[in-house]
Structures are given as C-alpha cells and as structure tokens.
Amino acid sequence: MKILVCISHVPDTTSKINFTDNDTKFDTTGVQFVINPNDEFGLTRAMWFKEKQGASVTVINVGGLETEPTLRKALAIGADDAIRVNTTALDSFTVAKQLANVVKTGGYDLIIAGRESIDYNGGMVPGMIAGLTEANFVNNCIGLEIEGTTAKATREIDGGKETVSTTLPLVIGGQKGLVEESDLRIPNMRGIMMARKKPLTVAEPIEAKTQTNSVAFEKPTPKGAVTLVSPDNLDELVRLLHNEAKVI
C-alpha cells in the first residue's frame, strides 16, 4: 500500500497572530511553524500501517522552501520520503489540484490529510482531493483499519460516531482519535540523522487557477472587562444572563 500524508505547515498553537502589509499578510516574525496537529495524528497512523502492514509512507507539502524543515520533521518521525510542490499555496483549490496531480501520477492508494489546518481552517483540501481524483472520502476520521483494498473507518458525526466500510483508493480527513495523544512521536536523534539522508523531492507545480483570494485580515476587537459576580449573589448572574445577554 502506498500512502501519501498531506502535511500543512502551520504556526504553533501558542503563536500570536499579527498581520503586515496593510493587514493583507500573516506576520511570520517570531512565529514557530509546526506540522498541523491533525496531520500529526494522520502521520502517526500511517507509521502504524508502515510498521505493521509494510506500507510505504510519503509526506507532501505544497509550499515554498520555508516548509522543508516541517517535512524533515515528518521524515524524522519515520516517513520514507517527502515531496514539496514548489509553489505558493494561494487557495485551497489550487493546493488540492497540485496534490491530486501527485496522487494520480504516483498511484497512491491511501491519502491521509487533516480535517482542517489550524491556520486557514478551510476544511477543504481533503474533500477536494477526493473530488478531483474520484476516490472515496471519509471526513472527521477517528479510526481506520485496512485489509487488502477494503477499509473500515470510524467517523465523528454531530452527537456521536459512525462506522463505515469502503474501498481504496481512499482519502481521509483525519483528527485526534485516529491515534491517541500518547502515541504521537517526538523525533529522536537517530530519526533526525536519518531524515537528513532521506529523499526530499522538489516537484514543479502544474497550472491551476484560483477560485478564492484572501483580500484582508482583521483582528477581533479587544474584549471589554469581565463583569464579576460574587459567589454569594448568583441571582445576579441569572439576571445578567437573562436580561443583559438574553441567552437564557
């Protein structure tokens, strides 16, 4: 089984979010970039398929040179090789087009992406890859088993979960639950050394037209001070929720 794990390169969850160029660009000053958390769960599940079922694992990012350290980290965790499609990620559709092209030319059986990236929060790329390659698609995936060309997946739904069966080729939008938090791996020294020697191919992009443009960013208006209510006067809290907030 050939697995392709899509890796989004995103600001660390503790990052302060600021913008430059008249609020049109994300300010990367002082920001640490990491593997998108949802992709980390997917990559860890892929390592299980590699170790237990002999799958090969390729990681891929669509982006500029600056994303290579993130791909190297994925190699250090254990992926076999990496591909960087050398283009700026302009919108979800063009990114999905590049990824779909690699999926088709590389003949991948299982494409693991994240439910959403924590920067753009599009939640679009995995479904678009599935649409473009006509593969089956399971989103919000919290469990995945594969036997030959059949897959059994668990998917989170609003208010519960469901188990589905399907066949490869398959795209999943993965999230926490796919593996446990405690299964996540921190690259060790040996992994980091080996990652340096693993192939990282730079592929040229195909032509793709965007469908959306990011025009500008805004930051939320700072919140007014909290209204404190004494624990001895909770009637007041009920009153505020009813009369002022009008939520009960």
Place this chain on the structure above:
Amino acid sequence: MSVLVYTESDQGIFKKAAFEVASYAKEVATELGTTVTAITFNASDTAALGIYGIDNVLNVNNDLLKTFNANAYAQVIKQAAEKENATVVVVSSSANSKYLAPLLSVGLNAGYASNVIAKPESTSPFKVKRTAFTNKAFEITEITSEVKIIGVSNNSFGLVETSGSASAEEFSPSVPDLGITVESVDKATDKVSIADAEIVVSGGRGLKGPENWGMVEELAEVLGAATACSKPVSDLGWRPHSEHVGQTGKPVASNLYIAIGISGAIQHLAGINASKFKVVINTDPEAPFFKAADYGVVGDAFDVVPTLIEKLKTFKAQQ
C-alpha cells in the same frame, strides 16, 4: 440566476441550522435581486421553510439517500444547482455540510468559503468575512469563480422570519454509486450535541476527577445544554474525546459557553471564542479565562455550581 440552499433535516425534521442558512440565503438573494430554492432530503413537511424566506423547495425522496452520504448528497445538490441555475449555494457548518461542500466545490467548479460569519460584504466583487486562525482573526475572502459556495457558521447570522410561503416539488436526480456503506451508528439521541447546542457547559481539570461531573451534567440539563471539556480532561479519560473542545478539538460557536475549572489556555480559548457570551467559574482570579469572559465568578466550583443549579431551577420555574 438563483440562490440554492441545502437545508438539513434529521429524521425528516429540520435542524435549527437549516432555518439559519435559509435566512442567510434569503438575504443574499435579496441583494442579488433573485429567489431562493431549498434542497431537502426526505423532509416530511417543508412548509416551515417559507417562514425563513424560501420560495421553492426541491424535496428528494429516495431510500438510497435515507442516510447521509457526502458524495451522493453533493452530486444531488450539484444537479439541483444546475437545474436552478444557481450562482450561489449556501450550506451550514455542520459536520455533514463541511463534509460534502468540498466535493460540491469540485463538482460545480465553484469557489467555497467556509466558516462565514456575516452576510456578504459585497456581491460584486463577491466578498465574505470568515473566521481564520481558529478564531484569532477574521479573513475577508473574495470568491472569484462564477458559482460560489458559502458555508455559514452556526449561530452567526440568526433566524429572520418573513411573511412568505414556499412552494414544493419532488426532485428526482440521478444517484451515483455510494462508495461508502454505513455499518453502524453510535449516537446519543437524548443529548444535545456540541454542534447544535445554543448553550455549552464545559468542565476542566479544576473539577479534579470524572466522579465530579454529575453537577456539570445537571447544570447542562437545566439549561438544555451540551456538555464539553478541556483537552487534558479527555486525554486523562475523564470524558470522551468527542467532548474535547478547543483549537485541536471541536469548535464551539454557541450563544453561551460556561467554563468550570478551566484555566483559559490560548488553545482552549481559540476554539470557543466564537461563542457569544462566556461565563467562567474559577477559584483563581488570575486565571487567563477571566480576560476572555463576559461574566466571571471567582469561587470554588463545588460550591458555585450546585447553587447556580438551584437558582436556575427557580428561575425556570418562574418562567
């Protein structure tokens, strides 16, 4: 030209989000000077949609589509969009809508903006405001494709009643190979889901252990709320993963979010910040959550929560 909206139902009954996206679609249609058509699957009574501005309903009654299938639903919505000559398609932010929207986007060659929180800033060029960076910022996105898909955030637009009524017709599209078979569903039918909830009651590590969740559940019950928790609480196995909210868990966009014994770490706040009003109950007045909350009680949850439950019961009884 028209606006098409996918109105979701559960066991034939419309979800509240269906009326919200209908209201949103009506607003867009008014700006564009056109009508709104709703597409529904196996809905029993479509009349309610008229109240929220829908002019015409395409109701699909097909046993193959009794349970949700993202690809099949996307293909059907695509056919409806083509039939109606829709230039804008509106969907909600439910897990199912977010599942099918990217497939629909490919099918219609339509740009898709998710997590949209307000009516379009302008329709020519077509610009919408959406949340990004997990609620730490907003993004203005321009959709440049001819057909546009808008995913509306829950509880962001609200319900707008009109004096209209909707006509309805049966729609019999072709249904593709399903590709995916649902083997089993495990869903708590007696509980409000975080996605649908108007009020969410959430507990953190300050509650000390799973045995103390009784009062959290009781508070939720009094308020008709969903229960949620912070990440460590689900990592410790005190509560199921499905209750984990925050940047790496479920997003919350409720009208009211009550945080009990939660410190308010940046990753937690990011995921729940879209909620309109936030209440924090915490022993530590320095807890960062107080900076993000509207109302705060500095106090011990083990005293505050039971008292609050009593006060709310009295309040509800008087209503």
